[in-house]
Amino acid sequence: MPVMSYIQAVTSALKEEMQRDEKVFVLGEDVGKKGGVFRATDGLYDEFGEYRALDTPLAESAIAGVGIGAAMYGMRPVAEMQFADFIMPAVNQIISEAARIRYRSNNDWNCPITIRAPYGGGVHGALYHSQSVEAVFANQPGLKIVMPSTPYDAKGLLKAAIRDNDPVLFFEHKRAYRLLKGEVPEDDYVLPIGKADVKREGSDITIITYGLCVHFALQAAEKLAEEGIDAHILDLRTVYPLDQEAIIEAAKKTGKVLLITEDNKEGSIISEVAAIISEHCLFDLDAPIQRLAGPDVPAMPYAPTMEKYFMMNPDKVEKAMRELAEF
Amino acid sequence: MPVMSYIQAVTSALKEEMQRDEKVFVLGEDVGKKGGVFRATDGLYDEFGEYRALDTPLAESAIAGVGIGAAMYGMRPVAEMQFADFIMPAVNQIISEAARIRYRSNNDWNCPITIRAPYGGGVHGALYHSQSVEAVFANQPGLKIVMPSTPYDAKGLLKAAIRDNDPVLFFEHKRAYRLLKGEVPEDDYVLPIGKADVKREGSDITIITYGLCVHFALQAAEKLAEEGIDAHILDLRTVYPLDQEAIIEAAKKTGKVLLITEDNKEGSIISEVAAIISEHCLFDLDAPIQRLAGPDVPAMPYAPTMEKYFMMNPDKVEKAMRELAEF
Amino acid sequence: MSTNRHQALGLSDEEVLDMYRTMLLARKLDERMWLLNRAGKIPFVISGQGQEATQIGAAFALDREKDYVAPYYRDMGVVLAFGMTSRELMLSAFAKAEDPNSGGRQMPSHFGQKKNNIITGSSPVTTQVPHAVGFALAAKMEKKDFVSFVTLGEGSSNQGDFHEGLNFAGVHKLPVITLVENNKYAISVPYEKQIAAEKVSDRAIGYGMPGYTVDGTDPLEVYQVVKEARDRALAGEGPTLIEAISYRLTAHSSDDDDRVYRNREEVDEAKNKDGLYRFEAYLEECGVLTEDAKSNYIKEIDQIVNDATDYAENAPYAEPESALKYVYEE
Amino acid sequence: MSTNRHQALGLSDEEVLDMYRTMLLARKLDERMWLLNRAGKIPFVISGQGQEATQIGAAFALDREKDYVAPYYRDMGVVLAFGMTSRELMLSAFAKAEDPNSGGRQMPSHFGQKKNNIITGSSPVTTQVPHAVGFALAAKMEKKDFVSFVTLGEGSSNQGDFHEGLNFAGVHKLPVITLVENNKYAISVPYEKQIAAEKVSDRAIGYGMPGYTVDGTDPLEVYQVVKEARDRALAGEGPTLIEAISYRLTAHSSDDDDRVYRNREEVDEAKNKDGLYRFEAYLEECGVLTEDAKSNYIKEIDQIVNDATDYAENAPYAEPESALKYVYEE
Numbered sequence A, B: 001m002p003v004m005s006y007i008q009a010v011t012s013a014l015k016e017e018m019q020r021d022e023k024v025f026v027l028g029e030d031v032g033k034k035g036g037v038f039r040a041t042d043g044l045y046d047e048f049g050e051y052r053a054l055d056t057p058l059a060e061s062a063i064a065g066v067g068i069g070a071a072m073y074g075m076r077p078v079a080e081m082q083f084a085d086f087i088m089p090a091v092n093q094i095i096s097e098a099a100r101i102r103y104r105s106n107n108d109w110n111c112p113i114t115i116r117a118p119y120g121g122g123v124h125g126a127l128y129h130s131q132s133v134e135a136v137f138a139n140q141p142g143l144k145i146v147m148p149s150t151p152y153d154a155k156g157l158l159k160a161a162i163r164d165n166d167p168v169l170f171f172e173h174k175r176a177y178r179l180l181k182g183e184v185p186e187d188d189y190v191l192p193i194g195k196a197d198v199k200r201e202g203s204d205i206t207i208i209t210y211g212l213c214v215h216f217a218l219q220a221a222e223k224l225a226e227e228g229i230d231a232h233i234l235d236l237r238t239v240y241p242l243d244q245e246a247i248i249e250a251a252k253k254t255g256k257v258l259l260i261t262e263d264n265k266e267g268s269i270i271s272e273v274a275a276i277i278s279e280h281c282l283f284d285l286d287a288p289i290q291r292l293a294g295p296d297v298p299a300m301p302y303a304p305t306m307e308k309y310f311m312m313n314p315d316k317v318e319k320a321m322r323e324l325a326e327f
Numbered sequence C, D: 001m002s003t004n005r006h007q008a009l010g011l012s013d014e015e016v017l018d019m020y021r022t023m024l025l026a027r028k029l030d031e032r033m034w035l036l037n038r039a040g041k042i043p044f045v046i047s048g049q050g051q052e053a054t055q056i057g058a059a060f061a062l063d064r065e066k067d068y069v070a071p072y073y074r075d076m077g078v079v080l081a082f083g084m085t086s087r088e089l090m091l092s093a094f095a096k097a098e099d100p101n102s103g104g105r106q107m108p109s110h111f112g113q114k115k116n117n118i119i120t121g122s123s124p125v126t127t128q129v130p131h132a133v134g135f136a137l138a139a140k141m142e143k144k145d146f147v148s149f150v151t152l153g154e155g156s157s158n159q160g161d162f163h164e165g166l167n168f169a170g171v172h173k174l175p176v177i178t179l180v181e182n183n184k185y186a187i188s189v190p191y192e193k194q195i196a197a198e199k200v201s202d203r204a205i206g207y208g209m210p211g212y213t214v215d216g217t218d219p220l221e222v223y224q225v226v227k228e229a230r231d232r233a234l235a236g237e238g239p240t241l242i243e244a245i246s247y248r249l250t251a252h253s254s255d256d257d258d259r260v261y262r263n264r265e266e267v268d269e270a271k272n273k274d275g276l277y278r279f280e281a282y283l284e285e286c287g288v289l290t291e292d293a294k295s296n297y298i299k300e301i302d303q304i305v306n307d308a309t310d311y312a313e314n315a316p317y318a319e320p321e322s323a324l325k326y327v328y329e330e
Ligand SMILES: Cc1ncc(C[n+]2csc(CCOP(=O)(O)OP(=O)(O)O)c2C)c(N)n1
Pocket: B029, B058, B060, B082, B086, B089, C074, C123, C124, C125, C152, C153, C154, C155, C156, C157, C181, C183, C184, C185, C186, C187, C248, C252
């Protein structure tokens, strides 16, 4: 199997889906001629032409809203928000419209749009190019939110998102783009949206996380394995709606649970994970449910000192894992 | 003490603050001549003139954004979103701007805006005039979100919000407006933002909730008291950031916790409450943390059958409380 | 008979009678809904009274088989013209399960019906503008010969989505027609407190498209401008912005009391210029509408409205648990 | 000496020399930042090169004691004119604790400094437009004699906030001046794929305000139009929309490679029309700027830039834990 970077996996998913289905097209700021500011849509303009790799005006609500209209017609738009931080002007279109179209029309209409956006920090992006925004949308039935942690998952889940008949938000960690590499099949494959994935089997402590933090947890787990601490790592992959069954199973497996997110702590995805566990497996727990997250400040600062203080990393994860194991 | 309805409490808070401080003004759609679609700003146009009770164009991002600008200058704008559902076009201004102004300027600038909006269902408002929207904002440090449950709290907290030097979202339950009446002092008073409030002392089960659901819980508690079930009821009042101390204390008090929200369940305010409890008082619990919430569908339908199915009410609360007591 | 205005536009007598009948039907259904609301039978009405001429004039200029419409809540005239039935409208007013718009999930006048090319709408105003642009983009990409047509109130033209949607359409010369139904108020707020432009159509130049302001109480004037816009759109010449000026004859909705913010003289004056009755007079004048035909229409429509009301009133609500359905594909 | 252009505008020789010096300083600081970036010393630069004439022409037409500015990320010229120092700008480029804009929290060029009436800005484009309108609303309510001034790129004028903000200002005739710095690209997307209007200023009529398009490489032309706009604003005549046409001489930012989407000839042609050097030539022609004075400026500025760089490079970062401060009032 060829080895690909995370962003190559994204690009190849887009390309293959566009080859497979004429209705698939990408739209967004600089996605055409330039091939995207991260080059995720590189080559699509040349291969598929101006309209299927459409440079839009700088207007996120229109990118989402025009995409929603095209999706209702029967196209398969893949809209790009240049940075996840800039999805905010499109919130009304996403929450009030995309998420509610099937429901409000009693199944008469549907909205098969995919909205991709690079999220996350550790790239000197400062307050507005580093954020995790999933929590804003993770209370909106009708939406699905996918956040893959590996090139393999990125490709298989992006294909699934594009083929899904409902709106999917697809957040890609921008630091993962070139940092993470992995084997990706050349054949067409899709992975199931809505299913978490065990990334490491273990028996001492359970880590539940998603996105780039999966990578940090795996790194930390290798180190802790040398000390005889055996971590079970569940990758949520779809952060909304959550895979309750997998969460419950993973929590019960070890009875000691650490939840990790790069986002601010209060009101994050892992709050819901904690709530599910405390609702369903309270008596299986041997330790309080631990949460490791960004501090509750608006977003990570630019200066390296403060960025590092905010940003998740393997050391912070390792420390929290060890503490839990020792509980 | 005079008895006032919830909406009268809101109106009198606005009026008194406008009398007290010339910098305070209200702006929004139909808040001037008409006095608001719910009449929350009734009389302000006549007393304070066109500009201090300002009818704006129909454009929520401008209502928030112009208010934010005026607040940075040093005014005390109280912006009204006609329905909480229509706050969505203003999300970018609220999250990217209001919430981050103090932080991003390293304390050089601040943004003392209050944004009021009627939320909640049970009024035949259907999908877009019934929603709880607090979860969208409850992951944004820099913001405070206040949701009062009584006329007394509404007045004291709205005054506190207006005097607060940071942005406050103030959500008023539209069904509470005329349903709830209570004693409200004639003198000036403020209540602390960020503090939960015990609305009923009890020893068997702990209910933690906010908004109109406090009222339902109190009603149910009276009934259950006859059966010898003694409920402790904590009203969050400020749903972001949460009053962790009060939550932990209330949970420990009885060891049996029921969390209630009218919002959809997954990713709601009570998910964070559950996470706090499971992090801090796991070994004090005698039962799994129960959550009672709206179903995970986009929003409540219009037809009375389906609306009732979605909407929280005293019977649903009573049933959940009884089940928990019997656990 | 000398050529009259509608013949000059290429409209047959049959067609204008059909227009008249549809306007009258919209008005009568609307009036009935207010009665039902005042009788406590339906919780909410929001009304198109005073705007029927705009709506019918526009809808008849479209290809009602091919074109897609994204109407707003006052557009009963548009959806009737596009094939929604009186029963269906009443089912929606009563929030019954059989309502094709939403199965009773949405408030009345939140239209949507795929089989009739009516795009589902919501309450937050102006979100439909980018949607219509999206349909037009699909038409261009797929080389289909339809246009999309979207309406909104003049107050709603102040939303960001209006600007973003129209500019997108202008840049890509998409076949979309935007009709602003300027009824002079946004709830209580009059035009001059809403919009700084003298005319809403003054905004067109900012989006590189032609803009027109027409008398929205004259269905033929609206017909003509929409027809021309449609021709341009199909010829690849891109979008058009149209403002049709009328007046909101009722309160904003059944929840509103308009006496607080506008005086009766103003309303009465507008009632004297009611487009429905002026069109009626025109058709009578040019001999197309006879006394007999008119009373037949009135009788027929009365029956239709009664039938629709009875049918809808007796229809069942959706089951409570059906509230759980159709969040995602099933 | 016969009257020259700047005297006709009421600008003294001293003032135009000050303008020139500020333009040159902005350019030199900017160039240094690119060098620092390429040397790996600062992670990011976003540049005003090519737009200094617009910025300085505009800023000098304002009352720099009273007026409030909401600049966008290319506006180094504006903030220098409003009193931000070279050291302060470099502190921001190096993300040091002493940076007055944000204490090193924001990327460089995210300006804000209360004592100099520079309103704090963010990355999401166009949000500053409603803010400036809010300041103007405050001026009107409080009967103060200041105006607010806001800038943005032409691509950013497609955001909903532009529309909503300008219409609000137009309806209430607020003293706000909106300057669109049209540098012909939004990152890689050229004007014609961004904006359907022939000119951005064509949008003014839709907001009931005058609109002007001027040559943004000529500081005097910009000065004049902003001055007139300010006079109108103070006279209660409301807002103005100004478009100043220039060209982005650098890539979008230090992260961008512009060779993918525009050819070198186009860039070179624009460099030949560089407003800074054309203004220099003008001042030399009319005898205001001597060879001596010029080389003194260059020397002085070189020193300033060196000093600022050294100072900022050696300044400390904020403590890690200070990331926790100032979420709310403390
Ligand atoms: C985003 C949003 N904000 C507020 C409302 C509440 N609202 C419903 S209709 C309306 C006025 C609309 O005025 P206009 O666009 O002129 O249309 P008209 O009702 O006059 O036909 C308002 C403020 C809404 N539906 N959506």
